[in-house]
Amino acid sequence: RAGPPSALLAAVLRASHPRAKGQPRGMAGEWLGIAAAGGPEKAGCASPPLSRRQQELCKQKPELVPAIREGARLGLQECRSQFRHERWDCRPNIPVLCFVGTKETAFISAVTSAGLVHSVTRSCSAGNVTECSCDTNLRHGGSASEGWHWGGCSDDIHYGMSFSRKFLDMPIKNVTGRSGLVAMNLHNNEAGRQVLDCRCHGVSGSCAVKTCWKTMSSFEKVGRFLKDKYENSIQISDRLKKKLRRKEKSQRKIPIGKEDLLYVNKSPNYCVEDQKLGIPGTQGRECNRTSEGSDGCNLLCCGRGYNTHVVRHVERCECKFVWCCYVRCRRCETMTDVHTCK
Secondary structure, eight states: OOOOHHHHHHHHHHOOOOOOTTOOTTSSSGGGGGGGSOSTTOOOTTOTTSOHHHHHHHHHOGGGHHHHHHHHHHHHHHHHHHTTTSSSOSOSOHHHHTTSOOHHHHHHHHHHHHHHHHHHHHHHHTTOOTTOOBOGGGSSOEETTTTEEEOSOOBOHHHHHHHHHHHHOOOGGGOOSOHHHHHHHHHHHHHHHHHOOEEEEEEESSSSSEEEEEEEOOHHHHHHHHHHHHHTOEEBOSSOSSSOOBSSGGGTTSOOOTTOOEESSOOOOTTSOBTTTTBOOSTTOEEBTTOOSTTBHHHHTTTSOEEEEEEEEEEEEEEEEETTTEEEEEEEEEEEEEEEEO
């Protein structure tokens, strides 16, 4: 079952597995541990999940630390939401999983990169950052003939994009070995950013002239789009030459799009527990006996079968106000079958 986001973040922060050989600190999922580093009064710049470069950037812009933390939380929460019915439900150990270069790695990189852009941009619009605010390019002008003009506070997504690149992207020239995996992470980081866009919203006070401003899409919409890209992700060669290449030679002439998610290695078996990778397996997960989808007992339980037990719910019901002055309710009891994977 999907637990509260705080439990997930705490587990991510507790993760102590060693990084993969050649993987630079802070490159993949380790920075996500900052999400559980405490309240705004604790900057968290020197916390272990951050690389030296990230720590320096964090110290230079302390007002953005809450936004960095919120970006990590937002991305992980959306990951958990999109995969809540899958065999892999975005549970810990996220940082370790980020080093294996799978489809799941790709999704985590993209959704958390997008989360960072989203939270930093919103922080700018809220006036929490001194060097950015609303998008000044949209403060004047519009279309008088169509009855609207720019006004309000449009999200300055360009600053959020720029900061996300500085914070997350490490130049390949600074990395020795595993360059294919690093290039994959860089591409997926950018793919997540490309999903974010601004739409025009407007209100009309006089019913004659609309005041319009740009706001980002809801993050749930971003998550749904990236989940679709995950389902259609592309396997690439782990050897980086001049550019990223598809692993299948017969498909190498097909171009790789900016919004495509890429992976190097096939996914592990999420059916059974793997302590090394932090995979809990699906034993004990609640499933839907009548569903044919990914949440169905047949698929989620990997053919092992399921247990059924009855859960008794007692609650107040049919409440009526009695004059004067109290509420009288009946005590209702329901019995529900709950199915869990063996």
